[in-house]
Structure formats: C-alpha cells, structure tokens
Amino acid sequence: MSVLEMNHIKKSFDGNEILKDISFKVDEGDVISIIGPSGSGKSTLLRCATFLETIDDGELSYLGEQVVGSQDGKAVYGEKAKIKKAMECFGLVFQNFNLFPHYSVLKNIIDAPIRVQKRKKEEVISEARELLKKMGLEGREDAYPCQLSGGQQQRVSIARALALKPKILFFDEPTSALDPELTIEILKVIKELAKEKMTMVIVTHEMDFAKNVSSKMIFMDKGLIVEETTPEEMFNSTNKRTMEFLGKYK
Ligand code: ADP
Numbered sequence: 315m316s317v318l319e320m321n322h323i324k325k326s327f328d329g330n331e332i333l334k335d336i337s338f339k340v341d342e343g344d345v346i347s348i349i350g351p352s353g354s355g356k357s358t359l360l361r362c363a364t365f366l367e368t369i370d371d372g373e374l375s376y377l378g379e380q381v382v383g384s385q386d387g388k389a390v391y392g393e394k395a396k397i398k399k400a401m402e403c404f405g406l407v408f409q410n411f412n413l414f415p416h417y418s419v420l421k422n423i424i425d426a427p428i429r430v431q432k433r434k435k436e437e438v439i440s441e442a443r444e445l446l447k448k449m450g451l452e453g454r455e456d457a458y459p460c461q462l463s464g465g466q467q468q469r470v471s472i473a474r475a476l477a478l479k480p481k482i483l484f485f486d487e488p489t490s491a492l493d494p495e496l497t498i499e500i501l502k503v504i505k506e507l508a509k510e511k512m513t514m515v516i517v518t519h520e521m522d523f524a525k526n527v528s529s530k531m532i533f534m535d536k537g538l539i540v541e542e543t544t545p546e547e548m549f550n551s552t553n554k555r556t557m558e559f560l561g562k563y564k
C-alpha cells in the first residue's frame with residue numbers, strides 16, 4: 315500500500331496553471347527528492363499534499379484512503395474527519411523553520427502532540443527529550459528559537475515534525491536558509507532518518523545529497539513531472555530539459 319498517492323493533480327493561481335496533471339506515489343521507506351527550477355511548482359505540490367492549499371482537480375490518498383476525489387473535473391474533498399486522519403499521517407519541515415517564536419524549544423515540540431493528538435503530557439515530554447537528544451540538542455529545551463542558530467532551529471523543527479509520529483515527512487528546501495556548514499548538519503540528520511527507513515519527500519537543490527539519499531528522484535518543470543527515475547538514471551538523463559537543469563549544478 316502506498317503512503318501517499320496523488321493522481322492527476324491540477325492547481326491554478328489567478329488563471330495560471332501551476333500544477334498540470336501531476337501524478338506520483340510514495341511507498342513505505344521511499345525517499346523521494348523533488349528537484350526543479352524555481353517556480354516549477356514544487357512547493358505548491360507539497361502544499362497541496364498537506365492541505366495548505368486546496369487542489370482544483372485530482373485525487374489524493376493517504377494509506378490507501380482517498381481524501382480527495384475527482385468529479386466532473388473538480389476536486390471533491392472528503393469529510394472533516396477523513397481530512398483530520400490524513401493530516402495525522404504526515405509531518406512538514408519548511409525552509410524557514412516556522413517555529414513558534416514565543417514558545418520554548420520543548421513547547422514547540424510537545425504542543426501539537428498534546429493539544430491536537432491529545433496524547434499524554436508526560437509521555438510526549440519524555441519522547442520530545444529523546445528526540446532532542448537525537449538531534450544533538452540535549453539541554454536546550456528551555457531555549458527560545460531566537461537563541462538558536464538556524465541549523466539548531468531546523469533540527470528543532472525536524473524534532474517537532476517527528477514528535478507527531480508521521481508515516482511520511484515532507485521537507486521543502488530544508489537547507490536553503492542555512493550556510494554551508496549548517497546545511498551539512500541538517501543533511502546528516504535527514505540521511506540518518508533515511509537509514510532508519512523514514513518515508514520522506516524532499517524538495518531540494520542539494521544535488522549530491524539527493525543523489526546519495528534518494529530511492530527515486532522527480533524532476534519538475536513548469537508544473538509537470540518531466541522525469542521520475544532513480545538518481546543514477548536522473549544524473550545520466552538524456553532529456554534535454556533535465557540536462558539543462560542539472561548542468562547548472564555540475
Ligand atoms: P517552486 O517551489 O518550485 O519554486 P512554487 O510552487 O512556489 O514553485 O510556485 C510556482 C508558481 O506558483 C510561482 O509562479 C508562484 O508565483 C505561484 N504561486 C505559488 N503560490 C501562489 C499563491 N498563493 N498565489 C499566487 N501564485 C502563487
């Protein structure tokens with residue numbers, strides 16, 4: 315069973331079709347990197363998959379349960395409870411960390427598991443401490459985001475996403491706001507998660523990392539998936555557009 319399946323997804327903004335018939339699926343243990351030029355619709359795709367944007371048309375399923383269906387060329391969203399269930403399947407890590415500035419590190423991590431998932435406070439706190447340890451942030455639980463480096467903030471936001479025990483983690487350019495040294499730090503954490511068989515979809519411009527970590531790569535351009543293949547084949551692609559794009563990183 316696929317963790318996520320998207321079929322024929324379409325999304326326009328102000329009459330511009332930003333996603334044009336996108337289909338892909340993510341199986342358990344997959345690490346899928348999405349690459350492509352700026353403006354190609356990568357973030358919009360993740361935002362549609364995570365209910366931050368509504369889909370105009372197409373189908374969306376989590377764990378084999380359809381949450382969005384297509385009827386007469388229009389997306390039809392399932393009932394609230396269904397969407398809520400789907401939303402519990404994933405975690406999301408953004409480019410700019412998106413931590414709550416007025417919450418401590420610990421509170422950032424435990425808030426949703428306690429408030430949204432209604433889990434026991436003691437248990438959540440103890441798991442959060444474990445996660446902080448794993449992220450190399452032991453002892454920083456009382457710090458506020460502004461007291462941390464960008465790399466540390468991003469590790470907190472990864473811990474926050476993991477605290478929800480997601481079946482799939484989405485990353486949208488998790489290192490774009492970081493300098494090279496801190497970038498390596500974050501990529502290491504993601505590689506570690508890949509080793510643990512965490513299912514992930516990662517939008518990234520870090521080509522070496524994508525090559526190393528991905529089970530599959532997707533190249534998007536102008537709202538379309540141009541190629542979807544193994545990293546090896548992607549980097550040996552003979553597709554003109556793929557070659558043009560990857561050429562910039564060589
Ligand atoms: P990428 O992440 O690949 O750089 P995006 O998905 O962010 O691309 O954006 C694709 C296109 O959609 C861009 O032209 C962007 O301006 C447009 N876009 C994204 N979000 C919105 C929005 N909320 N309103 C209007 N246009 C948007």
Ligand code: MG
Pocket residue numbers: 356357358486487
């Ligand atoms: Mg983007």
